[in-house]
Amino acid sequence: MGKALIIGCGGVASVAIHKCCQNSEAFEEICIASRTLSKCDKLKAALENKTKTKISTAQVDANDVEALVALIDAQKPDVVLNLALPYQDISIMEACLRTKTHYVDTANYEPEDTAKFEYKWQWAYREAFEKAGICALLGSGFDPGVTGVFSAYALKHHFDEIEYIDILDCNGGDHGYPFATNFNPEINIREVSANGSYWENGHWVETKPMEIKREYDFQGVGKKDMYLLHHEELESLALNIPGIKRIRFFMTFGQSYLNHLKCLEDVGMTSIEPIEFEGQKIVPLQFLKAVLPDPASLGPRTVGKTNIGCIFRGKKDGKDKTYYLYNICDHQECYREVGSQAISYTTGVPAMIGAMLVMQGVWNKAGVHNIEEFDPDPFMDALNRWGLPWQEDFDPVLVD
Incomplete structure (x- = not known):
């Protein structure tokens, strides 16, 4: 069992939180944190009598590294699941690095003033995360994920x-x-x-x-x-x-x-x-x-x-x-x-699964890694179990 700090309370976060609460065997405790505390409290109220998972809430500005560090220090989660905006990936990664906490997200960093999303900003943290002995799992949604x-x-x-x-x-x-x-x-x-x-x-x-x-x-x-x-x-x-x-x-x-x-x-x-x-x-x-x-x-x-x-x-x-x-x-x-x-469902379910595998140490590799760098089998099994069963076709129509 473990504890996750989930940052964000939008559509994808709501799905991931629901699935964490279904999976109380893995998620003994979660803290939902967002800029708007009332959204977190509303979701907590809707879920807490339907799950064994202990739910707490917090207000945080995901752009504020010092506030994030203080929140992580106070909550002491096993993993931070970033379901905020892509603009906030770097500040959350920085806070995880300072507190030596595992990190998971669903979408790569995108500067707010430039419509360009690529991994270079997050890959720049590879050595620092490796030295800290913590894992950053990038892109645990559906695509990417x-x-x-x-x-x-x-x-x-x-x-x-x-x-x-x-x-x-x-x-x-x-x-x-x-x-x-x-x-x-x-x-x-x-x-x-x-x-x-x-x-x-x-x-x-x-x-x-x-x-x-x-x-x-x-x-x-x-x-x-x-x-x-x-x-x-x-x-x-x-x-x-x-x-x-x-x-x-x-x-x-x-x-x-x-x-x-x-x-x-x-x-x-x-x-x-x-x-x-x-x-x-x-x-x-x-x-x-x-x-x-x-x-x-x-x-x-x-x-x-x-x-x-x-x-x-x-x-x-x-x-x-x-x-x-x-x-x-x-x-x-x-x-x-x-x-x-x-x-939202197809992104939120894989977010929960990625956080679970990192939190449990099933995927345990220090550094900054994309999802295809890990053994796919436990994730594929979890997809079937948690609502996204996959299908195969050995003679598909190809795209020209």
Whole structure:
């Protein structure tokens, strides 16, 4: 048994907290900390009579390293699970380093003033974490996260060498709004409106936003248009999967979403450059976030399924082989279980699993590591146990 300090109280954090409370055997105690204490207290009140897990709450500014250090010193957790914003990864890592506490997150660091997410800032902590004898597990969500575990599992059990990986992220859910984002609007729109890229033959190939489009028939969802994006796990998988020739990431979008996004871009509402308005500086994208539906409110009205997975091509015993690992998740089933739609669920469950494996010492490697660097088997077993069962296809339709 152990104790986790969970920083953040949004949609993904709520799912992870629900799953920790279901898993009282591992999580004897949790502390929920956020800038808004009332959100933490509300979640505690909803859960504490339904679990053996002891729940406490705290108020903290995740940008304030000294406040984080004081909180960690007071709580003495076995692991800190960072489910705050990607902008806050470095401050939380710094606090974990100072207190010699294990660290887990779901998304890599992104500077607030630059729409660019990459691992270099977090990888810079490798030596310091190793010397401190503590583990930082990066990217324990679904993508990144499960996609990395799937890659490690495929390499361990099905391939001698993986040459091609296509990561396909399909959300077949319908929430009824003309335009809304399924996770933090600011992060979502920054990600989608950035240039795309993929890894091929040892270097990055950059594309214009939404330049490359494919149609794919997803099990449980049907035919969907998907678009090539840059995504952070491409960067770590390119390093950690030997012999890789190409890795691409595709995500599905409906035409209504794309039409609204194009219009918002055209009028400057997706910009992260501050503008002057009635004597105040405002960031258009942050204002847009304030007027869009809160992703946490989408749960009761979202119907349909997600299908997220990886198609692998490579060699086994000298012969060509293809293999598809994926998960199908139902929005309404997630809502009935934890009060959330499947986008938050598919990230929150792996966050709990990663924190559990680090906390229990099953994954115990000092330094800063991406998820595919660990033995995938205990994580794959936990996915089946905790609500994200995976499926296999040994003759998948390939993406051209």
